[in-house]
Amino acid sequence: MKTWSSSRWKKPAQGALLATTLVLGGCVSVPYADDVRDVRSTLGPRWTPEVPVPALTGEAQRGEDIDAAVKQLLAQPLTADSAVRIALLNNRDLRAAMHELGIATGNLVQASLPPIPELELELSKPGGEHELQLGVGVEYSLSDLLLLPQRRGVALAERASERARTAGEVLSLAYRTRLAFYDVQARRQQLELRNLALRNAQARYATAAELEKVGNLRALDLATERSAVESARLAVAESENGVQDAREALNVLLGVFGAGTQWTVDSLLGDPSDALSKQDGLEARAIESSLDLSTLRGRMEAAELRRKLAATEGFLPDVSGGVSGEREDDRWQMGAHIKVGVPLFDRKRGERISALSSRESLKARYEATATAIRASLRQTRFRVESTASRAKHVRDVLLPATRKALEETVLQYNAMQLGVFDLLRAQDNVTNAASTYVDTLLEHHRARAALEQLLAGRHEGLELAPTRISAAASGSGSAPASDAH
């Protein structure tokens, strides 16, 4: 297991941004576009290939272009990738996160500015024949100037931490959008299957009603079939609700409302794949690319630099100096002075303790996080493999077996060995197997998204628990037989 070491987290500072901000120092505007570019370059190597990172655009490019792009994407049936693209373009929480990064950027810019010189003008009229006297003094804090690189270092580390955190937010949005999209797909498919189960129950009931009408079935059997229809109807209603919930959850992530919510999905959940799980060294990759760990590293570095700053401040006398001139009798008298404040009592000990504790706390949290990432990776990877093999088993073995059973039931029905109710129950078994397939596929895609997320560098907010969205299915398939008479 890798542990934190100072050499690992001391990464070269991002100089380019600082240079830019210094040049632009005069006119103030939000650094959105630069922050976005910076986040994009942070994500670059981590970004999984299918996801369109360029979709993340700067404020300068926003406006009608973006709206048109989002509109165009929404007009097509959504895919997981197009949903992510829309979310990156359109999600306001993400925009808020970018502006929050701007706060850290602002702090950095501020911390990079040299101290302001103090100018003192003095006019006096002593009275009598004395003329008006003018005194001019300039004072400059030398210790602030000396501490400037260190303060800038702290701000730089804090911004690096923020940058990693914001990049993590981007990943998180993409991940949650993906999950929400899969959820919509799966619930749509389950709704279809629940409708099929309802039609099956209705067919059983219609048959029972017909048989009862002509005196071939007990009222008990009819009532039993009726109750099965009503449970199946309820299952459909629940399923419809589930689809609506899933759409709304995705709407929030896509940042759409009004007409924008009219999007459609026409693809089915993809087949299981095991491309990712075959690779080795995934744990190391997850640790390497972890933005959660980068964030902590940035905060650790900032704490360390704050500690050093406090130490320097504690020992460095407060030095300021200046020149002054006094005009007296049409002559300038020039002078200079230096002011030294001796830190006899306040040697910034408290700040140093805080900074040191903060650094140690973050270090421990870093190690805990690394452990959690490794565990999550193993868990997720296992789930990817397990769900893939389960889904394949359902697709290649269980489903064909239920279909074969249905075919054979048809033959046995034709041979008058079984009745129409047996036949419909066999058909219902096919529906239920399909339902299991959808559930397993959803779990697989969720696990894959989680694994990709981990490898891209984000482990916070992973949803690793198995999901079952077909719970409502049980209502329709379990009605007692009424073939015997």
Added chain:
Amino acid sequence: MDRREFMQLGALAGGTLLAGQALAQTSSNLAPVRAEKPRIVAPGGQVAVVTPNGSTLPWKNVRGVKVGHLVAMPVKHTFAPGLEVEAWGYNGSTPGPTIEAVEGDRIRIYVTNRLPEPTTVHWHGLILPNGMDGVSGLNQRPIAPGETFAYEFTLNRAGTYMYHPHYDEMTQMALGMMGMLIVHPKRPRGPRVDRDFALMTHEWKVLPGMRRPDPNAMSDFNVLTFNSKAFPATAPLIIGRGERVRIRFGNLSAMDHHPIHLHGLYFEMTGTDGGFVPESARYPETSVLVPVGSTRVIEFVADEPGDWAMHCHMTHHVMNQMGHEAPVTVGANARTIDQHVQALVPQYMTMGQAGMGGMEEMGMPVPTNSIPMMGGKGPFGSIDMGGMFTVLKVRENPEAEDGSGWFAHPKGTVADKADPAKLAADGIDPDVHFG
């Protein structure tokens, strides 16, 4: 659903046509051989027994002893085209060959066991030395697989008997081990017969799609046979008009007696496995109940030519592979049901709502190795019968018949649609209302 509607279900048409062709082809192979002039085998011109769909055990004469050989063995058996099973029998068939001898003959029968378990042979109805009676454990030790035993005794009573295992008989008989044993009297009794047939009735349980009869069955027997054949594979009995005919029935079914009914004639029962029925005790009949573990012999003269049905009168015994778990649909509106079910299972169609006649003609795909709705082709359409059903063909010239043809009815002797003019003349109103 009627046949026209059924044909509109195009998806099914391909498979059913093929099935129909296969059936037509194979059933012709099962046509009986040309009826031969009866062979005389016993004193007084007594004719040889014919075992429809079966054979007779050949004898070797060794110093005055008739020597025969029965091999107990597994056999592949076809009840009717489309239903082949792994059965057990003798000398490659079920039932085994009919053993035919004459009163006073000394016979020696070697029994070789090629079954996976021991067996014995019990000579049902014969009175013989106790050690030859074949009850495993009681009269002899069982014949182990691979062993050959010899049974030897003198046939001192004429009559109609049977043979079957008396070791694990439940299994061995359920799988088809049985045969007829006929002893002609040394001095003929009663009027001489022109034809003498042996028919062993039996019942089996073979679920559609299975290949081995179920020896545990106590009910639900679904294959009912004459000489282990189910209609339409039962060979017809061809006889000449005015000929005196004897039919010997045996029953080694597990649970059921069979009331065998003959059309077109009446008969008298002349014998059982106990012996001959005295003339004074005979009475005319058209059905004879053949109880389990018994033989019944009937004799008659058929005066009316034609194709006459002969069958067990238990209606479920003239069906093939009946199931009885399905709900009754008689009277139901098939359209309502079809509309709902076909949306989910396109191959479905409601059956039986207008009765079950003509089911076989629909030719629906059924499980492999099954004959659930088989019927036979008749001159006027399908004969929707199966199981214990065969035809008595009474002909002017029986030797010219091969059994595959149908009786040519003299003009005006077949029931047909009534002439409206005749209806009116006779004062019959077909639209009359009752109740």
